[in-house]
Amino acid sequence: MQLYLVTNRKQCLLPLPEVVRQAAGAGVNGIILREKDLTSRELYELALPIRKITGETGTTLIVADRLEVAMAVQADGVLLGYSSLPPGVVKQTIGYRGEIWASVHSPAEARQAQQNGATALVAGHIFTTDCKPGLNPKGISFLKEILAQVTIPVIAIGGITSSTAPSLIGSGAAGVAVMSYINNAQEPSLATRKLLAVCTR
Ligand SMILES: Cc1ncc(COP(=O)(O)OP(=O)(O)O)c(N)n1
Ligand SMILES: Cc1nc(C(=O)O)sc1CCOP(=O)(O)O
Ligand SMILES: [Mg+2]
Numbered sequence: 001m002q003l004y005l006v007t008n009r010k011q012c013l014l015p016l017p018e019v020v021r022q023a024a025g026a027g028v029n030g031i032i033l034r035e036k037d038l039t040s041r042e043l044y045e046l047a048l049p050i051r052k053i054t055g056e057t058g059t060t061l062i063v064a065d066r067l068e069v070a071m072a073v074q075a076d077g078v079l080l081g082y083s084s085l086p087p088g089v090v091k092q093t094i095g096y097r098g099e100i101w102a103s104v105h106s107p108a109e110a111r112q113a114q115q116n117g118a119t120a121l122v123a124g125h126i127f128t129t130d131c132k133p134g135l136n137p138k139g140i141s142f143l144k145e146i147l148a149q150v151t152i153p154v155i156a157i158g159g160i161t162s163s164t165a166p167s168l169i170g171s172g173a174a175g176v177a178v179m180s181y182i183n184n185a186q187e188p189s190l191a192t193r194k195l196l197a198v199c200t201r
Pocket of ligand 1: 082083104
């Protein structure tokens with residue numbers, strides 16, 4: 001399984017570019033830059049050093065929600081969520097040629113996203129997480145339902161740690177996307193290596 005870091009600079013004990021540098025240096029497969037409260041200009045300025053780091057390590061960079069920032073820094077793609085442009089508009093109307101990932105929360109959304117040109121899905125939330133307070137986790141059965149509906153890669157998100165990730169091995173998920181476990185770590189490189197050890201088992 002691949003391992004993706006979803007950024008959250010508010011959880012970080014170090015400056016975000018340093019967290020990204022450590023995760024990328026430790027071998028994370030991709031960075032999903034998700035800083036929803038920033039303006040496009042602020043996000044662009046944060047994305048520039050992160051693009052430089054991921055360029056040097058050959059790590060995939062996906063920008064959550066903001067197609068214009070993804071394009072401006074020549075990221076590998078965009079992750080579209082509930083508040084973003086729909087995948088079909090990004091693909092057909094705008095003609096974006098990068099990766100188009102979609103955040104999905106039901107089998108019907110997964111089918112629709114694939115039909116509309118999504119190249120991968122991020123499905124959640126699978127396990128209990130403080131990042132989705134008051135919402136019940138959907139569990140591995142939900143992940144399996146999504147996998148049964150689509151042929152594109154599906155990445156599991158929500159509550160992924162070195163304790164929960166082992167239960168996803170062999171599930172069919174192409175990868176896992178992790179926020180708190182790495183952003184909030186004293187040593188992001190160590191947290192990344194711990195998760196990679198599970199994901200590459
Ligand atoms: C049931 C449900 N609805 C909406 C969301 C928000 O999804 P998303 O677009 O992925 O936004 P963030 O997770 O990045 O805040 C959800 N998680 N669950
Ligand atoms: C950003 C995000 N999206 C989710 C979804 O289900 O769409 S769960 C999530 C938060 C993931 O954080 P953590 O790894 O700390 O649980
Ligand atoms: Mg989400």
